[in-house]
Amino acid sequence: xxxxxxxxxxxxxxxxxxxxxxxxxxxxxxxxxxxxxxxxxxxxxxxxxxxxxxxxxxxxxxxxxxxxxxxxxxxxxxxxxxxxxxxxxxxxxxxxxxxxxxxxxxxxxxxxxxxxxxxxxxxxxxxxxxxxxxxxxxxxxxxxxxxxxxxxxxxxxxxxxxxxxxxxxxxxxxxxxxxxxxxxxxxxxxxxxxxxxxxxxxxxxxxxxxxxxxxxxxxxxxxxxxxxxxxxxxxxxxxxxxxxxxxxxxxxxxxxxxxxxxxxxxxxxxxxxxxxxxxxxxxxxxxxxxxxxxxxxxxxxxxxxxxxxxxxxxxxxxxxxxxxxxxxxxxxxxxxxxxxxxxxxxxxxxxxxxxxxxxxxxxxxxxxxxxxxxxxxxxxxxxxxxxxxxxxxxxxxxxxxxxxxxxxxxxxxxxxxxxxxxxxxxxxxxxxxxxxxxxxxxxxxxxxxxxxxxxxxxxxxxxxxxx
Numbered sequence: 361x362x363x364x365x366x367x368x369x370x371x372x373x374x375x376x377x378x379x380x381x382x383x384x385x386x387x388x389x390x391x392x393x394x395x396x397x398x399x400x401x402x403x404x405x406x407x408x409x410x411x412x413x414x415x416x417x418x419x420x421x422x423x424x425x426x427x428x429x430x431x432x433x434x435x436x437x438x439x440x441x442x443x444x445x446x447x448x449x450x451x452x453x454x455x456x457x458x459x460x461x462x463x464x465x466x467x468x469x470x471x472x473x474x475x476x477x478x479x480x481x482x483x484x485x486x487x488x489x490x491x492x493x494x495x496x497x498x499x500x501x502x503x504x505x506x507x508x509x510x511x512x513x514x515x516x517x518x519x520x521x522x523x524x525x526x527x528x529x530x531x532x533x534x535x536x537x538x539x540x541x542x543x544x545x546x547x548x549x550x551x552x553x554x555x556x557x558x559x560x561x562x563x564x565x566x567x568x569x570x571x572x573x574x575x576x577x578x579x580x581x582x583x584x585x586x587x588x589x590x591x592x593x594x595x596x597x598x599x600x601x602x603x604x605x606x607x608x609x610x611x612x613x614x615x616x617x618x619x620x621x622x623x624x625x626x627x628x629x630x631x632x633x634x635x636x637x638x639x640x641x642x643x644x645x646x647x648x649x650x651x652x653x654x655x656x657x658x659x660x661x662x663x664x665x666x667x668x669x670x671x672x673x674x675x676x677x678x679x680x681x682x683x684x685x686x687x688x689x690x691x692x693x694x695x696x697x698x699x700x701x702x703x704x705x706x707x708x709x710x711x712x713x714x715x716x717x718x719x720x721x722x723x724x725x726x727x728x729x730x731x732x733x734x735x736x737x738x739x740x741x742x743x744x745x746x747x748x749x750x751x752x753x754x755x756x757x758x759x760x761x762x763x764x765x766x767x768x769x770x771x772x773x774x775x776x777x778x779x780x781x782x783x784x785x786x787x788x789x790x791x792x793x794x795x796x797x798x799x800x801x802x803x804x805x806x807x808x809x810x811x812x813x814x815x816x817x818x819x820x821x822x823x824x825x826x827x
Contacts, residue, residue, distance in 0.1 A: 405717070405718065405721075407438070407440045407441055407718055407720075408718050408720040408721060410501045410502075410504070410505040410720060411497070411501050412497075412498045412501035412502055412505065414445060414446040414502070414596060415600070416596070416599035416600055416602075416603055417433075417446050417447065417448045417449060417595075417596075417599070418448075418449045418599075419449045419451050419455055419459070419616075419617065419618050419619065420599065420602050420603075420615070420616055420617040420618075421455070421458050421459045421462055421613075421616050421618075422458075422459075422462035422466060422467075422612050422613040422616065423462075423606065423611075423612025423613060424612075425599075425603075426449075427449055428449040428450050428451050428452065428455050428620075429452070429454040429455050429458070430450070430452060430454070432449075432450040432452075433447040433448055433449055433450055434447065434448055434450045434592065434619075434620075434621075435447055435448075436448050436506055436592075436593070436594070436595055436596060437593075437731060438505060438506075438763075439507070439508035439727070439728040439729065439730055439731060439763060439764050440508065440718060440719070440727070440728055440762075440763045441762055441763050442732065442762070442763060442764070445505060445506060445596070446596070448595050448596075448619045449619060450619065450620050450621070450625075451589075451618035451619055451620035451624075451625045452620060452624040452625055452628065453624065453625070453628035455618055455620070455625065456587065456618060456625055456628040456629050456632060457628070457632075459587045459616035459618055460558060460560075460587055460616075460629075460632050460634050460635060461634075462612075462613035462616055463558045463585040463586060463587050463613055463614070463616055464557065464558045464585070464634045466612070466613045467585040467611060467612065467613030467614045468555070468557055468558060468584075468585045471585075471611050471612075471613060471614065472611055473580075473583060473585060473610075473611050473614045474554075474555040474583040474584070474585075475583075476583065477534065478533040478534030478535070478536060478581075478583075479533070479534045481530075481533040481534075481580065481581060481583065482530040482531065482533035482534055482581070483530075483609075484605075484608050484609045484610055485526050485527075485529060485530035485533065485577070485580060485581060485608075486526075486527060486530045487608040487609060488526060488604060488605050488608035488610070489523040489526040489527050489530070490608075491604040491607055491608055492519065492522060492523050492526070492601070492604060493519075493520075493523055495600075495604065496515060496519045496520075497515060498600070499514075499519055499569065499597055499600060499601065500514035500515035500518075500519050501514075501515075501720075502596045502597045502600055503518065503519075503568060503569055503594075503597050504719045504720060504727070505596070505720075506568070506593075506594045506595070506596045506597065507565065507566075507568060507593075507594050507730060508683065508719055508727040508728040508729065508730060508764070509682055509683065509719055509727055510719045510724050510725065510726070510727055511719055511720050512722065512724075513682070514569075518567070518569060518570055519569065521570065521573075522569050522570060522572075522573045525570070525573040525574065525577055526573055526577050528577075529577035529578050529580070529581040530577075530581060532578075532581050533581040533582075536553050536581075536582060537553070538550060538551050538552045538553055539551040553582075554583075555582055555583035555584045556582075556584055557584065557585070557634075557635075558584070558585050558586070558587060558634060558635050559575075559579040559584045559585070559586050559587075559635070560586075560587050560588075560589075560629045560630065560632065560635040561575045561576070561579070561586060561587070561588045561589070562588075562589045562591075562622075562626055562629070562630075563575060563588065563589075563590060563591060563598065564591050564653060565591035565593040565594040565730050566682060566685040566686065566687070566730070566786075567682070568590070568591065568594040568597050568598060569597050569598075569601065571653070572588075572597070572598050572601055575588070576588065576615065580610075580614070580615070585613065585614045585615070585616075586614065586615045586616065587616045587618065587629055587635065588615065588616065588617050588618070589617075589618050589619070589620060589625050589626050589629055590617065590618070590619045592619065592620065592621050592622075593730050593731055594730075595619040598617055598619075599617055599619070602615055602617045653687070654687065654810075654812065655687050655784045655786070655810060655812070656687050656688050656689070656691075656784060656810045656811075656812030656813055657691055657692055657781075657782065657783070657784050657808050657809075657810040658678075658688055658689060658690050658691060658692065658810070658812055658813040658814055658815070659690070659692045659693075659694055659801075659804075659805035659808075659814050659815070660674075660675050660678055660679075660690035660692065660693045660694065660814075660815040660817070661694045661795075661801055661805060661814070661815065661816050661817065662675065662693065662694065662695045662696060662699070662703060662817040663696050663798075663816075663817060663818040663820070663823060664696040664697075664698040664699045665818055665819045665820055665823075666699070666817040666818050666819060667817075667819070668699055668702055668703055668706060669706065670817075671703065671817040672703060672706045672707050672710055673710065674815070674817070675690055675693050675707070675790075675815075675817075676707060676710045676711070676714075676790070678690030678815060679691055679693070679788070679789075679790045680711075680714065680725070680726060680768055680788050680790070683726055683727060683728070683729055683730075683766075683787065683788055684738075684785065684786060684787040684788040684789065685729070685730065685734070685786050685787065687812060688812050688813035689786075690813070690815050691784070691785065691789075691790070691791065692781060692791055692793060692805070692808075693707075693790055693791065693792045693793065694793050694794075694795050694801050694804065694805060695792055695793070695794060695795070696794075696795060696796075697794050697795065697796055700792075700794045703792070704753060704770075704772045704792055707753070707770055707790065707792065708753045708754045708770055711753075711754045711755060711768040711769075711770050711790070712754055712768075714726055714768045716759055716765055716767070716768065717765075726768065726788065727765075728763045728764040728765045728766075729764040729765075729766060729787060730764070731764065732764060734764070734786065734787065735758075735764040735766065737785075737786070737787070738766055738785060738786070738787030738788070738789060739758070739766070741779060741780055741783065741785045741787070741789060742755075742756050742769055742789060744778075744779045744780060745771045745774070745778065745779070745780040745789070745791070748775075748778045748779065748780070749773070749775075749778075750771040750772070750773055750774045750775075750778060750780060750791070751771060751772045751773045752769070752770075752771060753770040753771060753772050753792075754767070754768065754769065754770045755767035755768050755769030755770060755788070755789075756769050766787060766788055767788075768788045768790075769788060769789045769790065770789075770790045770792065771789070771790070771791050771792065772792045773794075774791040774792060774793045775793070776793070776804055776807065778791075781793065782808070784810065798823065798826055802826070802827070
């Protein structure tokens with residue numbers, strides 16, 4: 361079988377491939393009433409006490425952990441229970457101003473970081489990767505506690521990938537070269553690549569540490585300084601990682617971490633005139649260049665010559681990985697009409713085997729959604745699917761009455777115009793659509809506002825390469 365996957369980040373593909381080894385089997389049953397249950401015993405037990413202490417909850421500004429200027433804090437919650445893990449300093453515009461000042465004046469204009477040799481910067485980044493490996497278990501526990509993803513995923517896949525990313529960027533630090541450009545005259549034309557200045561960064565909550573690596577790593581390797589705002593749902597691991605970067609030798613003020621909310625801290629950072637690279641609001645400030653982290657409604661196309669069992673497993677993983685909270689999730693599963701019924705039945709059986717429960721428990725494949733807002737959003741889409749006439753094949757309800765656990769949910773007989781087929785749900789909801797021929801499915805797969813990723817399952821390489 362040929363499987364083609366096109367995504368915006370090869371690293372995510374690596375995570376998915378190595379995480380496949382973590383998939384376990386669960387128990388399913390059909391009650392006398394006909395109601396289907398999942399391998400969810402773990403979700404109904406008392407939560408496991410995380411094997412880590414929360415030590416860093418303040419803002420990191422100019423190398424010091426400090427309270428917010430207002431003195432305000434906000435709670436970060438355990439998605440397994442909805443209970444408070446810790447109260448974290450709540451930064452706002454004044455704290456952003458302090459952080460940008462530290463990054464721009466003290467660290468960039470006056471500090472050693474942008475003037476260091478690439479080799480010196482690479483040594484610090486590699487030393488940081490060493491420290492992360494030493495603290496793998498603590499970081500993994502914090503990531504799981506604050507986010508809800510399975511601990512095995514955090515510890516065995518995401519933290520090792522985090523280290524590989526930083527070593528990769530460290531390797532680039534002394535390989536950033538300029539150019540001498542031939543000219544038609546006697547002039548000497550030289551291109552120099554220099555640090556931009558202050559990079560403003562906001563990281564999302566679905567992959568807090570990996571997003572930290574993808575954003576912080578290249579900016580530091582190139583000699584820039586950073587003001588980073590964490591997602592308010594998941595501030596803990598960025599603060600811990602920032603502390604390790606300090607231990608690795610990162611000069612004060614090069615990385616500043618502000619926890620807070622988007623309308624206050626995020627907006628202040630995005631519109632700050634001394635930030636030279638940012639993700640949004642650039643046009644309303646100083647036309648700073650942007651890098652956007654976008655969403656998707658990615659098609660997974662299964663042809664009738666594919667190995668159905670393999671296609672079911674991979675399509676299941678592509679959707680349900682990370683509780684469905686993945687930008688490149690394969691959330692539109694197109695299946696050829698000749699194998700449609702077989703695929704749906706096997707996809708249902710796989711969903712019923714999925715183990716949902718406390719992410720600290722060994723063998724759990726799916727933890728809770730991140731918070732009540734996301735939980736309610738997913739449940740609304742499930743109701744929309746039922747109301748629009750799609751067939752609810754499995755799931756469709758919450759698990760237990762504590763925390764944000766949702767049953768792995770599958771809809772069949774989904775039509776293109778339904779909300780569940782058009783919108784990014786960002787949860788454990790698989791929509792299975794039927795198609796007849798290759799021209800039809802290409803047209804329908806491309807009829808989307810999104811364009812992030814795609815997957816093709818076939819044994820015919822010519823068919824896979826058709827576009």
